[in-house]
Amino acid sequence: MFVEWPCPRPGGETAGEMARVQDNGHAHRVLVIPPLFDEANKLRAQLAAVMRRLGRAGVDSVLPDLPGWNESTAPLSEQSLSGWRSAMASAAGHFGTSHALAVRAGALLVPDGLPGWDYAPIGGRQMLRGMLRARTIAAREAGREESSDAIAETGRREGVELAGWQLGPTLFAELEGAEYTPDPVRKTIAQSDICGNPLWLRAEPDTDSDQADALVAIITHTLSSENPGSSEKPE
Structure with a gap:
């Protein structure tokens, strides 16, 4: 189901x-943090399928929107990575999550100290590199020449549109400096652990039931190792 939650703003x-x-009232509730930008669109249906499987396995989950995401009325160009981090921490507290599943650059938004899983995590610079490359290719096909360095300089100075996403200068600069750092309380899941081709590399949004099953199996195995008792909340 979908609910509205009070997301903090500046x-x-x-x-x-x-x-x-x-x-469904289970003891564990997973905060699902999706990838950013186009990768979020590519994996939206897949993450919904993962959440349904988690529910059948006795694990609750929540995937919150943040300002500038999906149907949010907040302009993306006014957002910042630090603001998203603060909002995600607020979502974790509001929904009472016990763990977090972060996907790709979503790993940059995990609240401090929250255990869980980072699936194929990347840093902000790596994500921007792909978006910059896509823009230069599109410009070349349209008969224009643009360099990644020049586009990046514009992004730092005044913001820039990349792959249809309007990034403000604060968000662009923060992403450039955001490195993924493994956390000992979190398990890194590689795509090779899931098998199959990454869904974020496909041309269109898609789902893969085998990959969803594999991801849920890793999550539930970790939870059962942490707490082999009942998955239901105590009365």
Whole structure:
């Protein structure tokens, strides 16, 4: 189901954002942090399938929208990575999550100290590199020549549109400096652990039931190792 949650905005205000919630009263609740930008679109249906499987396995989950995401009314160009981190930490507290599953650059938004899994994590610079390359290729096909260095300089100075996403200068600069750092309380899941071709590399959004099953199997195995008892909340 979808619910609205009070997402913090700059200045101490809050605004309603949507969240997909799978809630059956289980002891574990996983905060699902999707990839950023186009990769989020590519994996949206796959992550919904993972959440349904987690529910059948006795694990609740929640995937919150943040300002500038999906149907949010907040302009993407005004967002920052630090603001998203703060909002994701607020979502973790609001929904009472016990773990987090972060995918790709979503690993940059994991709240401090929250255990869980980082699936094929990447840093901000690596993500921007792919978006810059896509823009230069599109420009070349349109008969223009643009260099990645020049585009990046524009992004730092005034913001830039990459692959249809309008990134403001603050977000662009923060992403450039955001490195993924493994956390000892979190398990890194490589694509080779899941098998199959990465869905974010496909031309169109798609799902893969075998990959969803494999990901859920890793999550539930970790949880059963942490707490081999009942998955239900105590009365």
